[in-house]
Amino acid sequence: GEPNERRCDREQALRKRHCSEGQVLNPQPEILSINDLENVRNLGLEVVTAMKNITSAVRIGFGSFVDKVVDPYVSTVEAKLANPCNNKHKGPCQPAFSFKHVLKLTEDVEEFEKKQSISSNLDNPESGFDAIMQAAVCQDDIGWGNVTRDGKLAGIYQPNDGKCHPNSNGLYSKDTDYPSVGHLSQVLSANNIRLIFAVTDQHIQSYEVRNSSVVGLLEDDSSNIVQLIFEAYINLLSSILLDHRDVPPGLGVSYSSHCGDDRLAQGQDRGECSDVRINQQVNFTVTVTSSRCLSKTESFIIKVQGINEELRVTVETLCDCDCQDSEEQSSQCHGNGTFHCGICR
Template identity: 45%
Template sequence: MSMFQDFLKSGESNERRCDTPEALEKRRCSEKNIFNPEPSVDPLKDAELQNKKENVVQLRPQNLNLKLRVGVPETFTVTFKRAEGYPIDLYYLMDLSYSMQDDLEKIKTLGQEILNTLMRVTNKVRIGFGCFVDKVGMPYVSTVKAKLANPCPSRLDTCQPAFSFRNVLRLTEDAREFREQVSKQIISGNLDSPEGGFDAMMQVAVCQDEIGWGNVTRILVYTSDDTFHMAGDGRLAGIYQPNDGKCHLNRYGLYDKGNEYDYPSVGHLSRVLSANNIQLIFAVTEKSVPAYKALSELIPQSVVGELKNDSSNVVQLISEAYGNLSSTVLLEHLEAPQGLNISFKSHCGNGEPSDWKKSGKCNNVKIEQQVCQNCTVRRSEALRGASFSLKVNVETLCACNCGDREEGSPSCNGNGNLECGVCSCNKGHLGQKCECQRQGARNTTLTMEALCRREKDSQLCSGQGICECGTCVCRGHFRGNFCECDDSSCGRHNNKICNGQGICDCGTCKCHANYIGPTCECSTKTDKCTNKDNVLCNNHGDCECNRCKCHAGFIHDFLAEWTLDVLNACASWLIFQTSVKLCIRSLSNAQHMCSSNTLTRTFTHPIGAIDMTALVLGSSVSGVVLIGIAIIIIYRVLLEVYDRREYRRFLLEQQNVQWKENQNPLFKDATTTVFNPLHSEY
């Protein structure tokens, strides 16, 4: 931006001060008067990395102020050091369907062992417990009255009624309480193989207060021996309302909206788990491992471990899975404003840095190992897992801090302050130099507006500006007392204003040296009109715009060397012309030198007959090909129109569909009543 107060021409707006340094210097603004602010990075919170129990800092810096210019990237470094002993919240979510009976008995004795194992890698551990079965309704759970009360396959066994999800124990440090609450649990049962684990995981993630999640590493251990229901399966029971992703636990810890909302989708569940920084461990039996590995690929920060049939290896599985989870450092941005491009380069300490990517990731990071990420700009970046975040405040450099404020400046007629070469007028004054005092009387305003009209009935400032204090302030490239001059309206040659060889001044080209013409299209040089002997057009022509224009009876000398084949080709091009001179004259304009070789001397042989075979054959083949391409294009367009119409009809039918709950017509009630026809005779 130019800071020189007399830089603008008459009528030019203040916006013309802003341009590239080269353009400003070309417009005679000296380098010392150009203000060109540079982007900067200012750490607002930059605490040292530390491993103290009361205050663990793994990410540095924590808050940045970033000043940016449009189109100019800025890079800063983020450092992460994996701390030893970071606190852990572990929630154990268990499938209580009947096939998990032996697993439940084993878990009742493993609470203390799980805590002891995690205490080896951290100073503070809390553990919680929850369980799930499935939605209470057909075809997931039998709705026969007796089966609702005791869903066990055998009447000799005792099972608790089925439920969707129950939060049994909030996160606690007391292993004894964990053991007591788990020991009270009784197995349940359902009908179909897939389980309702998605409903349970959604409630565990969104019910922050009920579960008791803290600002620590959050781990959810999910154990099951079968696959899962997901979005859309609820329609089998007449449940068509999508999952709302909200907490619906009653005062007993039960999820009581299971028969109102469908199961969540994989994408919905993944997004909620990520937003709440919950790392997921799937502990499943051998037959279910492939399904959960495929699911794990869609959920960030999740791993799969194979669970023995009686869950005897669950402690070892949790320990190994925790090591895999916490050794991955992922840096990415959340909710960046539109228009900001963010990329990361990872320095993981294992050799060469990675390429620039949309997220930074380092695997197998050991305890006390430090990794760095280079980030080019922008808003808010956060690490997955523990809730450590780096906040980046982005400020766009749109104002100038020139440091040359002059209050009551004479350049502003004493009616304003001079800042960056521009007058900031006091109240009641206006104009580029605050030379005008605002008046309230209508006739005064009309008088001032009259000064902004070129003619009595013309537009104010020619319609290209606003009238301030009787002076036009023009928009864009317009200038002049009445904004009548447009420095971009000059004629073009070779698609360039003034042929790139002049300056547009109020609609007229002012050409540079050696160029003339309305658009500076004509060069006054003669270097292309002279031969090696420095003779101008062989003395048989005139040099116009650095090109020879031959006198009558003279042609360009390159025709003297033309062969009969070349002239035949020329005649073929002019199929129905009787005079070859037309062709020669039309082609002769491409050269600059003139000689005494006339048309008569050029033709020493007669022109041969014209062979039309190639022309006819080529035209026929081209026509067939073009017709075929046109037919294919028309067919594809019609097919696309048809497909779009069918797809719109399909969407409309989907919106109008209504699912109703109906009784299975093949179902027979277990109770049968028979009347004795002879009963009335006794």
């Protein structure tokens, strides 16, 4: 009956307390290999080769994220800041960071393979939304042609401003809160970016709710990542999403999607057709309703996600009937009367 904490001790101390050899367990550290990182290093050529089977416009870049460099996300002990991996991994381990832009989009696959290195934090890396936001809005640096985790836990109260904030080393240099799912979705749509998430089974449900994205199930050893990216890209190509933004208060927008093959979906929050074939025509009916009289002409944007074109819709509500105007022998009255204030006389 001694306390459990006394049962965990050095082997020599346990022997002095008359523990037999068969009762002493001496586990050894596992030999770990960082499969995901090694796969990332090697998959550049494989991904580019696979993608060139369906498009000639292929470039590859690299950025990485860990977490905000403040307690409680990252240990602020000086030695841990310098080497957060604690020598667990072979090769150098760089200090933690929120997001780092490493390699601009390029056709040079060999350069991609040279750019990866490891870092670490106290819990799961959670600056993914910071990373996506910066990759979306830093157009020149990158080379582009929900519920959010609360940064207030670390004393970060400034909302994410959706702007590009790299320093001279490509590190994200702004102490703002994590962007929300809605804010991120809006920025991605505005920049015509579609995401492919490659995630393991235990996390896949968290990503399936994200708009403007495709989610693929990643094997534990990441062995299927090239096929996953290829299939997700095909899925993106065969899907058409019609969405809107900047809708004034009081206006409602709904969609009816005519996807062919007698497929019709009505009353949708956005237009959506999947499994669209090459040269297949799809049609969308957009319904705009108003719950109030607008004091002035308003407008909003409708666009197809992933395409750099948009349609501005201008709306004016007619709330008063101009009874001074009359139309004799009006077609509204089958040519047999005067149409006045909505009535045939």
